[in-house]
Amino acid sequence: MALLVVGSVAYDSVETPFGKVDQALGGSATYFSLSASFFTPVRLVACVGKDFKQEHRALLESRNVDLGGLQVLEGDTFRWSGAYGYDLNDARTLDTQLNVFSDFNPELPEDFRQSEYLFLGNIDPDLQRNVLAQVRAPKVVACDTMNYWIDGQFKSLLETLKGVDLLVINDAETRQLAQESNLVKAARKIMTWGPKTIVVKRGEYGVVKFGLNSKNELDVFGAPAYPLEDVFDPTGAGDTFAGGMMGYLAGTDRYDDQAIRQAIIFGSVMASFNVEKFSVDRLSELTFTEVELRYREFKQITHFDDVVELERF
Amino acid sequence: MALLVVGSVAYDSVETPFGKVDQALGGSATYFSLSASFFTPVRLVACVGKDFKQEHRALLESRNVDLGGLQVLEGDTFRWSGAYGYDLNDARTLDTQLNVFSDFNPELPEDFRQSEYLFLGNIDPDLQRNVLAQVRAPKVVACDTMNYWIDGQFKSLLETLKGVDLLVINDAETRQLAQESNLVKAARKIMTWGPKTIVVKRGEYGVVKFGLNSKNELDVFGAPAYPLEDVFDPTGAGDTFAGGMMGYLAGTDRYDDQAIRQAIIFGSVMASFNVEKFSVDRLSELTFTEVELRYREFKQITHFDDVVELERF
Numbered sequence: 001m002a003l004l005v006v007g008s009v010a011y012d013s014v015e016t017p018f019g020k021v022d023q024a025l026g027g028s029a030t031y032f033s034l035s036a037s038f039f040t041p042v043r044l045v046a047c048v049g050k051d052f053k054q055e056h057r058a059l060l061e062s063r064n065v066d067l068g069g070l071q072v073l074e075g076d077t078f079r080w081s082g083a084y085g086y087d088l089n090d091a092r093t094l095d096t097q098l099n100v101f102s103d104f105n106p107e108l109p110e111d112f113r114q115s116e117y118l119f120l121g122n123i124d125p126d127l128q129r130n131v132l133a134q135v136r137a138p139k140v141v142a143c144d145t146m147n148y149w150i151d152g153q154f155k156s157l158l159e160t161l162k163g164v165d166l167l168v169i170n171d172a173e174t175r176q177l178a179q180e181s182n183l184v185k186a187a188r189k190i191m192t193w194g195p196k197t198i199v200v201k202r203g204e205y206g207v208v209k210f211g212l213n214s215k216n217e218l219d220v221f222g223a224p225a226y227p228l229e230d231v232f233d234p235t236g237a238g239d240t241f242a243g244g245m246m247g248y249l250a251g252t253d254r255y256d257d258q259a260i261r262q263a264i265i266f267g268s269v270m271a272s273f274n275v276e277k278f279s280v281d282r283l284s285e286l287t288f289t290e291v292e293l294r295y296r297e298f299k300q301i302t303h304f305d306d307v308v309e310l311e312r313f
Numbered sequence: 314m315a316l317l318v319v320g321s322v323a324y325d326s327v328e329t330p331f332g333k334v335d336q337a338l339g340g341s342a343t344y345f346s347l348s349a350s351f352f353t354p355v356r357l358v359a360c361v362g363k364d365f366k367q368e369h370r371a372l373l374e375s376r377n378v379d380l381g382g383l384q385v386l387e388g389d390t391f392r393w394s395g396a397y398g399y400d401l402n403d404a405r406t407l408d409t410q411l412n413v414f415s416d417f418n419p420e421l422p423e424d425f426r427q428s429e430y431l432f433l434g435n436i437d438p439d440l441q442r443n444v445l446a447q448v449r450a451p452k453v454v455a456c457d458t459m460n461y462w463i464d465g466q467f468k469s470l471l472e473t474l475k476g477v478d479l480l481v482i483n484d485a486e487t488r489q490l491a492q493e494s495n496l497v498k499a500a501r502k503i504m505t506w507g508p509k510t511i512v513v514k515r516g517e518y519g520v521v522k523f524g525l526n527s528k529n530e531l532d533v534f535g536a537p538a539y540p541l542e543d544v545f546d547p548t549g550a551g552d553t554f555a556g557g558m559m560g561y562l563a564g565t566d567r568y569d570d571q572a573i574r575q576a577i578i579f580g581s582v583m584a585s586f587n588v589e590k591f592s593v594d595r596l597s598e599l600t601f602t603e604v605e606l607r608y609r610e611f612k613q614i615t616h617f618d619d620v621v622e623l624e625r626f
Contacts, residue, residue, distance in 0.1 A: 262620060299619060
């Protein structure tokens with residue numbers, strides 16, 4: 001099934017303890033699309049400036065990403081620069097230049113409006129609803145957000161959430177959005193606002209998913225992150241995760257609990273590769289065989305036997 | 314098999330956002346013993362003062378904990394008081410009174426010296442080696458430590474680690490001990506100092522285990538924590554975890570990779586119960602049926618299907 005993503009395409013300048021890149025291809029929709037493209041065809045909705053390079057257009061197209069929704073506007077492409085310290089958990093934003101992104105008004109090509117799977121990347125919740133309204137009958141709507149919108153656009157975000165099935169969000173944002181320090185309680189609260197599934201990204205600590213089973217009871221899935229010895233650049237890990245997850249769901253056209261669990265593992269697999277190199281360098285060279293192998297490694301990392309019989313004291 | 318633990322028995326005064334207790338039964342060896350006693354007989358080595366209450370002695374004995382190594386010294390029992398904020402991750406220590414613990418010189422009764430499984434709780438590494446030297450032929454030696462000993466007794470701690478099979482330690486302490494910010498690299502480094510298995514406790518983020526397989530390759534196991542909506546008092550969670558883990562290993566007399574994985578889940582189960590009430594209140598009323606049920610819940614929380622066949626793009 002077709003997967004539509006709206007988000008940013010950017011040129012990033014990133015510095016980590018292991019090196020730096022200048023104006024490398026980045027942006028949430030870029031990472032998402034390249035990651036999802038391993039599993040399903042992707043339709044990208046975003047905008048770039050006149051300076052967007054042909055080689056980056058070619059890279060996306062070579063990965064089966066439909067650029068029919070990529071507007072080219074007067075001005076420069078969105079730019080972000082940031083730095084990471086040794087713990088690699090939090091980026092320090094050094095500079096943000098919205099450029100063409102400040103005039104972004106997404107307009108979907110006719111064929112994009114038939115997309116079954118939809119990912120509303122981390123942009124203004126007003127724009128997220130604008131895109132959602134243009135898609136005729138989506139089967140699954142997923143959404144990301146961040147502290148900036150929770151703080152500044154809370155009411156609009158709540159409006160967007162009403163139309164969302166699956167919220168992908170990080171740990172701190174979950175607590176902030178729900179105004180609740182206990183993560184389980186926070187997820188329960190957000191589930192009453194629209195999304196019936198909450199996927200909480202916890203960086204090096206993995207992922208936890210909250211949902212409701214057929215009896216309306218809380219259903220939890222937890223998975224560790226892939227243990228990495230060399231993390232070069234965490235930029236885009238969350239978007240790459242979401243891309244792998246949504247790509248798998250759209251590719252298999254399944255949205256049951258087991259499919260979501262498998263999708264979370266594929267998302268974790270994709271994110272673990274992405275951080276091994278700068279920018280989209282690792283995703284660009286990645287093979288599907290490597291993806292399958294790491295999925296099986298995840299199975300090995302998380303497996304433990306049932307206990308058949310135990311002496312009681 | 315018999316499991317011997319050396320550690321502290323204390324009276325704790327604890328305040329959390331959900332209530333407070335004054336001079337309640339606590340201490341690392343107490344939590345460890347009560348937790349391990351669900352799986353195997355436990356031999357406790359510690360000291361208390363003349364003020365140690367008969368009811369607490371009776372509680373431990375009722376749970377199959379052998380108090381033959383519990384010295385009663387002139388003076389008061391070790392006291393600790395601390396407070397937790399809403400995030401419940403870090404205790405703020407308000408007061409520590411070592412009392413009789415400052416004169417503690419563990420001397421093992423004759424029958425204790427035959428113990429097969431040994432847990433060196435979080436005490437001075439000199440004392441840990443002292444106890445280790447008194448046990449004739451232990452099959453498995455596990456050990457805990459903390460920042461205080463890593464800072465102040467680093468050389469002695471390294472001496473102790475030479476005789477240790479399994480190190481149980483938290484996230485920050487692992488990085489501190491190895492002087493390495495990447496957790497995988499830190500574990501690899503510590504494994505060259507003695508312990509062939511490192512179990513890293515990550516609080517609400519679960520547990521990760523590092524070991525080496527038969528080909529000397531890194532073998533990783535990761536498990537999330539049980540998702541709790543009501544955490545009343547985190548005191549003793551780490552010791553309760555270690556008790557469940559070591560209790561299961563000693564009770565089954567197994568130390569293979571699968572047994573360690575199962576033991577980690579049982580440890581996580583026990584810790585998840587312990588934090589539901591103050592002091593040892595939840596462990597005191599817990600049934601084995603509840604333990605088994607939650608183990609099966611962990612299986613459900615962490616399960617995901619294999620992927621049989623996937624279309625490639």
